[in-house]
Amino acid sequence: xxxxxxxxxxxxxxxxxxxxxxxxxxxxxxxxxxxxxxxxxxxxxxxxxxxxxxxxxxxxxxxxxxxxxxxxxxxxxxxxxxxxxxxxxxxxxxxxxxxxxxxxxxxxxxxxxxxxxxxxxxxxxxxxxxxxxxxxxxxxxxxxxxxxxxxxxxxxxxxxxxxxxxxxxxxxxxxxxxxxxxxxxxxxxxxxxxxxxxxxxxxxxxxxxxxxxxxxxxxxxxxxxxxxxxxxxxxxxxxxxxxxxxxxxxxxxxxxxxxxxxxxxxxxxx
Amino acid sequence: xxxxxxxxxxxxxxxxxxxxxxxxxxxxxxxxxxxxxxxxxxxxxxxxxxxxxxxxxxxxxxxxxxxxxxxxxxxxxxxxxxxxxxxxxxxxxxxxxxxxxxxxxxxxxxxxxxxxxxxxxxxxxxxxxxxxxxxxxxxxxxxxxxxxxxxxxxxxxxxxxxxxxxxxxxxxxxxxxxxxxxxxxxxxxxxxxxxxxxxxxxxxxxxxxxxxxxxxxxxxxxxxxxxxxxxxxxxxxxxxxxxxxxxxxxxxxxxxxxxxxxxx
Numbered sequence: 001x002x003x004x005x006x007x008x009x010x011x012x013x014x015x016x017x018x019x020x021x022x023x024x025x026x027x028x029x030x031x032x033x034x035x036x037x038x039x040x041x042x043x044x045x046x047x048x049x050x051x052x053x054x055x056x057x058x059x060x061x062x063x064x065x066x067x068x069x070x071x072x073x074x075x076x077x078x079x080x081x082x083x084x085x086x087x088x089x090x091x092x093x094x095x096x097x098x099x100x101x102x103x104x105x106x107x108x109x110x111x112x113x114x115x116x117x118x119x120x121x122x123x124x125x126x127x128x129x130x131x132x133x134x135x136x137x138x139x140x141x142x143x144x145x146x147x148x149x150x151x152x153x154x155x156x157x158x159x160x161x162x163x164x165x166x167x168x169x170x171x172x173x174x175x176x177x178x179x180x181x182x183x184x185x186x187x188x189x190x191x192x193x194x195x196x197x198x199x200x201x202x203x204x205x206x207x208x209x210x211x212x213x214x215x216x217x218x219x220x221x222x223x224x225x226x227x228x229x230x231x232x233x234x235x236x237x238x239x240x241x242x243x244x245x246x247x248x249x250x251x252x253x254x255x256x257x258x259x260x261x262x263x264x265x266x267x268x269x270x
Numbered sequence: 271x272x273x274x275x276x277x278x279x280x281x282x283x284x285x286x287x288x289x290x291x292x293x294x295x296x297x298x299x300x301x302x303x304x305x306x307x308x309x310x311x312x313x314x315x316x317x318x319x320x321x322x323x324x325x326x327x328x329x330x331x332x333x334x335x336x337x338x339x340x341x342x343x344x345x346x347x348x349x350x351x352x353x354x355x356x357x358x359x360x361x362x363x364x365x366x367x368x369x370x371x372x373x374x375x376x377x378x379x380x381x382x383x384x385x386x387x388x389x390x391x392x393x394x395x396x397x398x399x400x401x402x403x404x405x406x407x408x409x410x411x412x413x414x415x416x417x418x419x420x421x422x423x424x425x426x427x428x429x430x431x432x433x434x435x436x437x438x439x440x441x442x443x444x445x446x447x448x449x450x451x452x453x454x455x456x457x458x459x460x461x462x463x464x465x466x467x468x469x470x471x472x473x474x475x476x477x478x479x480x481x482x483x484x485x486x487x488x489x490x491x492x493x494x495x496x497x498x499x500x501x502x503x504x505x506x507x508x509x510x511x512x513x514x515x516x517x518x519x520x521x522x523x524x525x526x527x528x529x530x531x532x533x534x
Contacts, residue, residue, distance in 0.1 A: 020386035036393035089284025104291040112470035114487040119298030
């Protein structure tokens with residue numbers, strides 16, 4: 001009985017959380033320009049999306065998607081490199097330096113997006129940097145790297161640090177020891193940090209909004225914002241969002257099921 | 271000291287990031303403070319802050335934001351705690367993957383989700399206003415409440431609750447005196463992850479209320495976008511102070527739950 005209530009409650013909350021997503025997915029299969037109008041089943045929006053034959057402003061939707069992906073890829077790659085090096089440095093630092101870096105590292109995570117966005121906007125104004133691709137990527141690195149640091153640090157705690165010393169004693173250069181001994185052990189943390197960075201960058205709106213400048217750079221989020229302000233969303237956004245949702249859903253499930261299996265295997269070996 | 275030695279010492283590997291943090295985290299925050307206390311000519315002034323306290327519109331937006339944030343945080347906690355508790359309880363759920371289904375909506379573009387929610391209300395004939403705003407906010411932030419509480423509950427040693435039970439405590443008492451206090455760090459970090467972002471939300475509140483209700487983030491954005499940087503910076507400075515105060519109260523809980531593991 002208790003189990004029944006617990007199940008029912010979970011399902012109720014899930015329905016609440018998924019209602020808008022299901023709504024988008026269902027209405028991606030009709031041609032109506034207005035979300036919520038059902039004018040019969042059609043896959044026209046999907047074929048429009050893939051053939052790029054969209055009317056008017058919709059053509060720039062694919063440019064926005066392209067920009068979003070490039071920014072997310074570059075920002076999360078740099079964040080992963082910078083954050084991993086930083087985590088190693090922090091791990092071997094004395095507590096004073098460690099605390100100082102960790103204090104600054106926590107700020108972007110605690111700050112709401114608007115504050116991060118405004119503060120970086122003022123920075124770029126102050127430095128006279130033209131805002132566009134570069135400023136947006138720098139801003140994304142700023143809010144992504146802290147999560148890489150936090151995901152790599154626990155792996156350093158688990159690592160046997162003698163292996164690195166052993167590699168050095170056996171004649172490896174620090175770079176070789178890093179690449180062949182340390183990185184393989186830190187890889188799971190780096191990967192989590194990278195995926196986290198990538199998805200946060202994809203989803204970001206506020207920080208991009210403040211740092212993209214006036215050169216007309218659009219990402220998916222700012223595109224949706226502009227589109228909605230003009231009234232009426234580009235219908236092709238519906239199939240696009242549905243596809244993104246399914247891709248993320250499958251990737252996350254695979255990633256987590258694999259992690260859980262690995263954890264169970266480890267527990268068994270012990 | 272030559273360069274080779276510096277690179278060889280691993281503690282120095284965080285130097286690039288330290289410089290990066292100073293330039294992109296510390297300096298920008300200093301700039302908010304500087305811009306908040308100067309006028310357009312660059313002279314020191316308290317006028318920007320004074321303007322906020324004389325600006326009825328901004329003050330009422332501020333009050334509304336705090337009110338909505340408190341309500342949103344409370345509803346998220348009430349709805350989210352049972353979810354976290356059920357998922358963390360081995361009797362109801364043994365898989366560590368189920369939680370992913372609950373935090374997954376978090377990864378879908380927030381604006382798109384919000385617009386779909388607003389359209390869903392329109393289709394059902396519900397007028398957009400405070401009710402729909404709260405619903406949309408709860409919908410947006412619930413995963414951020416569930417996840418940290420779930421993390422703490424799942425790592426909790428079950429023997430504490432069992433001991434209380436063996437000593438004769440009723441289930442309600444076990445929960446109130448053992449489980450709830452032990453899960454406090456998770457609650458604190460959940461509240462932190464919901465409260466401040468709600469206050470500073472922009473765009474989402476306009477979409478969900480048809481421009482009827484503005485939240486504090488929108489006022490900051492409007493001022494920055496209309497080139498009133500100094501006033502915008504002063505408003506951001508006020509937000510920073512509130513963040514500072516709330517981290518003093520809850521900072522420790524957040525750090526703990528974050529160091530123990532990432533979001534996925």
